[in-house]
Amino acid sequence: MLRWMRAPGIFKIFFPSFVWRYNSGAKKVYLTFDDGPIPESTLWTLNLLKEKNIKATFFCVGDNVHKYPELYQNILTDGHAVGNHTYNHLKGWSVDTQRYIENVIMASDLIDSKLFRPPYGLIKNSQAKHLLPEYKIIMWDVLSGDFRKDITPEQCLRDVLKKVRPGSIISFHNHQKTKANMQYAVPRLIDELKLQGYEFDVCR
Numbered sequence: 001m002l003r004w005m006r007a008p009g010i011f012k013i014f015f016p017s018f019v020w021r022y023n024s025g026a027k028k029v030y031l032t033f034d035d036g037p038i039p040e041s042t043l044w045t046l047n048l049l050k051e052k053n054i055k056a057t058f059f060c061v062g063d064n065v066h067k068y069p070e071l072y073q074n075i076l077t078d079g080h081a082v083g084n085h086t087y088n089h090l091k092g093w094s095v096d097t098q099r100y101i102e103n104v105i106m107a108s109d110l111i112d113s114k115l116f117r118p119p120y121g122l123i124k125n126s127q128a129k130h131l132l133p134e135y136k137i138i139m140w141d142v143l144s145g146d147f148r149k150d151i152t153p154e155q156c157l158r159d160v161l162k163k164v165r166p167g168s169i170i171s172f173h174n175h176q177k178t179k180a181n182m183q184y185a186v187p188r189l190i191d192e193l194k195l196q197g198y199e200f201d202v203c204r
């Protein structure tokens with residue numbers, strides 16, 4: 001399932017109104033964590049971000065917010081940004097537009113945000129059209145590959161470092177399956193990017 005999360009470059013041509021990267025020219029990066037909040041990973045992430053004194057953006061699944069409201073509250077209390085990632089982590093291409101939009105609205109009862117990220121990066125034109133007046137659709141230009149079983153944590157880190165440039169939106173996950181790669185790569189990535197003079201900001 002997780003392998004579908006790569007967004008081919010061609011999507012950028014079809015969806016120019018989505019945010020793929022921030023082009024302000026500032027030497028900033030935007031760390032994002034999808035699919036939480038979950039106890040196995042989100043608390044660890046929050047502690048790390050606190051220790052490194054940086055902010056990030058969490059694209060939350062409504063059902064997880066419903067299950068772990070305290071964790072969700074912790075994200076907000078720590079000053080991070082949140083975004084809507086549907087209620088049931090729906091794959092846009094596999095469901096009709098009405099069901100998709102209803103699922104986003106259901107999540108919006110729990111997640112107060114005007115940011116949206118489609119699960120798997122897959123969304124139909126008709127679904128995007130419905131959401132765009134309300135939401136800023138935030139994609140990424142650096143997909144960490146933390147969900148890949150065929151790479152080592154070291155390679156995950158190397159791949160991200162190779163792709164990062166000013167304004168990059170970097171995608172990681174708060175998911176059980178991505179824990180090993182993510183927990184190795186993110187702290188080292190933060191340290192290295194700080195050394196290179198990058199600042200960390202939240203999506204908006």
Ligand SMILES: [Zn+2]
Nearest residue numbers: 034035119120
């Ligand atoms: Zn997701």
